[in-house]
Amino acid sequence: MTHLNAASSAFLEALAADLPADSLRQPEPRYLEEPRGRHQGQAAAIALPRSVQEVSSILRRAHHARVPVVPYGGGTGLVGGQVSSEGPLPLLLSLGRMKAIRGIYPQENVLIVEAGAILADVQAAAEGADRLFPLSLAAEGTAQIGGNLATNAGGVNVLRYGNTRDLCLGLEAVLPNGEIWNGLTRLRKDNTGYDLRNLLIGSEGTLGVITAAALKLAPRPRHQGTALLVVPSPEAAIDLLALARDLIGEGISAFELIHKQGLQFVADHLPDIRQPFDTAPEWCVLLDLGLPEGRDPESDLITLFEQAMERDLVSDGVIAQSLTQSQEIWSLREHIPEANKHVGSIASHDISVPISLIPDFITRAGMALAKLGDMRINCFGHLGDGNLHYNVFPAKGRSRDDYAPLRGEISRVVHDLVADCEGSFSAEHGVGRLKVGELERYGDPVKLAAMRAIKQALDPHGILNPGAVLRAG
Amino acid sequence: MTHLNAASSAFLEALAADLPADSLRQPEPRYLEEPRGRHQGQAAAIALPRSVQEVSSILRRAHHARVPVVPYGGGTGLVGGQVSSEGPLPLLLSLGRMKAIRGIYPQENVLIVEAGAILADVQAAAEGADRLFPLSLAAEGTAQIGGNLATNAGGVNVLRYGNTRDLCLGLEAVLPNGEIWNGLTRLRKDNTGYDLRNLLIGSEGTLGVITAAALKLAPRPRHQGTALLVVPSPEAAIDLLALARDLIGEGISAFELIHKQGLQFVADHLPDIRQPFDTAPEWCVLLDLGLPEGRDPESDLITLFEQAMERDLVSDGVIAQSLTQSQEIWSLREHIPEANKHVGSIASHDISVPISLIPDFITRAGMALAKLGDMRINCFGHLGDGNLHYNVFPAKGRSRDDYAPLRGEISRVVHDLVADCEGSFSAEHGVGRLKVGELERYGDPVKLAAMRAIKQALDPHGILNPGAVLRAG
Known part of the structure; x- marks a missing residue:
């Protein structure tokens, strides 16, 4: 990697001249805070482009001036990938203004959206077309789809629908030199060259800036079923999952393990959250079903519960009788991270x-x-x-x-x-900045060398998110 | 790319000294033939290593001597990726001796296999553990899983289970410099660095040699159902698919369009293959279901047929009443490529x-x-x-x-x-050698430049499968 320069006033002035009037400003404090307070960020300014061409202008200039650029999505990442506290003062790049739904193709189960769209808005757009965008995670009201893609976010529906990577068909992105890659395909099959899409997905803003994506939609399950089942052990939970798969097939959307400690933290710090059991069980499992027309999740869950009881895989449990009860069970699961924060x-x-x-x-x-x-x-x-x-x-x-x-x-x-x-x-x-040392310690050295070679090839000056994933050069 | 050298006798002698006695030999003619006879290949010798270490020795020496290496799987690829006819005389590298199943983990739905295993043998190993490896294609009796991965093969079950890429969790591979990457993970989620796995998958042997893979298995559907339905048009076929998805959910494993011309070619050249219709319909669709315990595919197909008739989406059809009838319908579909060859x-x-x-x-x-x-x-x-x-x-x-x-x-x-x-x-x-010009003509130029940069970064001498995917330098 070559030497980087701080984003100087001269650089910012030249950049401002390239862009519409209100495209650059001082970053509000929230852009410099890491959600768990592990470290404090720094930035000379934040750029808020409205189009892929503007993102291209920004990166082209940063590439030539060798100024570091830190891409910023919803700011919900937990490994510091969006918050830089070391090295020459960077430019923050927010995609927050690029949030248009560019197209919905229900017949193809595809939605094309810009990177700054909030995940919950993407889910809502899919629902508006009677489809499901299955990525679902605690931060969905704030997280942006571009950040979800950059970090290959997971969440509660991975079991059934895969990680964010598995939900993406194509990308539009700007490479570190400012060139625009138009890979926004709606195709299910396309074997024409190296998989640049998956290389950018999960690269945490170090190889390119994703500006839009073609996302896969799924049929919207017609019936939801939710249960919270008490299991004697994690072993039993795994056997319960196997049994559920045998009985219910591909309809299992989530299978979450919960320990007593989590329920107790919620009880201690969030007493308004309803607890289904008088005494918190050592282990329980939240199981969620999404089934097509003509299937009855409640009856499937009762059958599962009965067969699991016979095999000593569960000892107690509640099966939601209504959407409200289902939401209550989910609320308990989703408030565990908040309770953790209180502790x-x-x-x-x-x-x-x-x-x-x-x-x-x-x-x-x-x-x-x-x-x-x-x-x-x-x-x-x-x-x-x-x-x-x-x-x-x-x-x-x-x-x-x-x-x-x-x-x-x-x-x-x-x-x-x-x-x-x-x-x-x-x-x-992801790795972000907090786990760079872990990657060096535990990562495969041959993979790490290949990663460094790829980073050097695509971003020879090392301007994109320096210090994230790979140690800055 | 730097200058490449032909695989000389001196090079082959030095290589032979690195390897067990019978590791190198003259290639039989079949290794130099392109299945559709588009061009004739050349090679100084074929190497048949038995272990990843031997593959590493071969590539290390070729890297230092700048000798081209052409990886060879089952030889069933249709774009010339495995047959080189230009440039300095290469070494062929067959993985055919590395075909061990290294492990099966039914509880995790994972199978680990070496690259030279025949696809049909991988399917059989999964079935032996009461699981399904869903990749299925006409050449499965000859194709090797390493070649399927290198080309990101598709086949008839992509609709439900995805391409080969979607069926792979981890890889072991040798990079062009001879280094061994151990990425043979069984994990469903692992966000620790760039996606080297998907970069190698579909790179057609130009970025590394895949030596083993951890593959995803699926529950084995308990009931199969097959129908061949006459549709008035391709539009109607697409509407029929949407209707089938509404009615049957995720149980649709294949949905194949067939034109009259294909049925006529089969009738003309393969008269022993049974034809279900007296007069070949202009368009028909082969629909295959795989359903879990407790579901009845025949009744689902009858319901679909009735509803589709009401909407004028089908006009006639046969629903298999037995496994034999199902195989007959599939046999018709699978013999179309052979009939094409005759014509x-x-x-x-x-x-x-x-x-x-x-x-x-x-x-x-x-x-x-x-x-x-x-x-x-x-x-x-x-x-x-x-x-x-x-x-x-x-x-x-x-x-x-x-x-x-x-x-x-x-x-x-x-x-x-x-x-x-x-x-x-x-x-x-894939692109192979036959479609390099098409990629240059139709491919995104920014993606192509990124591909060349990645190739240069990982294979600076350009020894691996030169002339495939990207024009040799």
Whole structure:
């Protein structure tokens, strides 16, 4: 990588001359804050282009001036990919003004949208055409689809519909040199050259700026069914998933594992959230079905519950009798991250391991952490994908600051164990700036060398999101 | 790209010394033949390694000596990606000895297999674990899974299960410099860096040699249903697909359009293949269902047929009453390519367009070709994916040689029209060597420049499959 220059006043003035009047401004503080408060960002200005041509002008000038550019979506990323605190002062690039739905093709199950559209608005646009855009995650009211693509976001429906990567057919993007790639195809099959689309998806704004996407829609399930089932163990939860798949086929949209600790945090800090059980069970599973016309999810869930009871895979449970009850169950699941915030974690881990190794991982991680001290663990997440949020909290009555000296060791223990299970230290949140060291430690060295070669090839001056994913040169 | 050297005797001797005794030999003629006889290949020798380490030794030496290496799978590719006839004499690299199933994980729906395994053997291994590996295509008895991955093969089940790309979780591969990338993960979610897996998949052996893959399995459908339905037009076929999706949900595994011309070619040249209709209908659709326990495909197909009759979407049809009848219907579909071979096409096109534009494309292409002369068109394929095999044949009583002067123009007309519909000139077969010019003509220039930069970054000497996908430097 070559030497980068700060975004100077001269640079900003020249850039302002390229763009309409109100395209550059001082960034509001929210653009410089990392959601979990891990570090403070810096930026000379924020650019707010209205078109792919304007994004191209910005990158072209930054490329020639060797000025760092940090792309900013909804700002909900949890690994610092959107917040730069080191190196020459960068330009922030928000796609927030590019939020048009460019087209909906219900017959093709395709929607074309600009990168700045809020995820919830994309979902609503699909629903307006009687279709489903299945990406669903806690931050959907703020997150932008461009950021979801840049980070290959996951969420609760991955089990059935895949990650964001799997929901994208084509991209329009601006490469680091300012060139516009028009890859906005609606095709299901196109084998004409290297897969630039998937290379940009998940590259966290380091290889190009996604400006629009052709997204896959799905038929809208006609009937939803939701259950919260008490399971004796994570092993039983995995067997329950297999049984559910045998009985219900592809209709299972979500399969979420919840630990007692999460329910207790919600009870302690969000007492208005309704809890379905008098005593929080050690483990439970949220199961969600979306079925076509002519199928009855409630009866499927009752059959599943009965067969699971016979096999000792569940001991208790509630099956939603109405949309309101379904929403109540989901609300409980969705408020766990907020309750976690109230408690204040020592360390959070967004890990995945092969599904069959999950029970073993949970046991071993609990034992290893117990040796380090008295802590509370809230382990929850997308069991069907092998993806757990493994978050570590202070013992009752103590503060996270008490554990500050242990924090590095805690994450090391968890991530070493993940590596031992051939798992991933970042299942759905990405690498950003917070996990660059983890990638260097746990990543395959040959893959890392290939990544550096690709970064150098597409962004020879290293202007795009320097320090994210790969250490700045 | 730098200058390449032919695989000399000195190079082969040094290579032989690195490898076990019988690892190098003269290639049998079949390794130098392109299946449609478009050109004749050349090679100094064929290497048959038994392990990823041996593949690494071969590429390391070729990289240092700047000797071209052409990876060879099952040899069934239709675009010349495996047959090199130009440039310094290359080394062929067959993965045929690396065909072990390394592991099956039914609980995780994962199978790990080496690249040289025959696709049909991979399907059988999955079935042995009561699972489905859904990739299915005419050449499955010969094609190797490594070649399927390198070309991102499609086939008849893409509608439901996706392309080969969508069926792969992880790869082991050797990069052009001989380094081994261990990316053989069984994880469903892993956001730790650039998507090297999808970059190698579909790169047709130009960026790395895939040596093993972790593949996704699916639950094995318990009940199959097959129908061949006569539709009045391609428009009606598209509406029929929408109706089928509404009624049957995700259970539709294949939806194939067949034109009268294909049925007639089969009747003329393969008279033993049973034809279900006395008079070949202008258009018909093969619909295949795979349903879980408790569902009855025959009754679903009858309901679909009745509702489609009411809406004038079908006029006649047969619904298989037994596995034998289902196989008979499939046999008819699967013998169309063989019948085509007997007739001898002037030009074949593996194209895709957005699904809603298919009827328009078929009409316009037919009119445009009629202006060029008297020809027969066999248009068939994977309608649900927007993918048609649009093959052009001589008029009855004439030979393909009569049309030789027209061949370039025919393909130009078809591909120009595809481009006008924002389609692809290679939906599932890839670029290989036969379509390099098409990629240069129709491909996005910014994407092409990015592809060349990536090729240069990962294969600076250009040793891997030179002349495939990108013109040799």
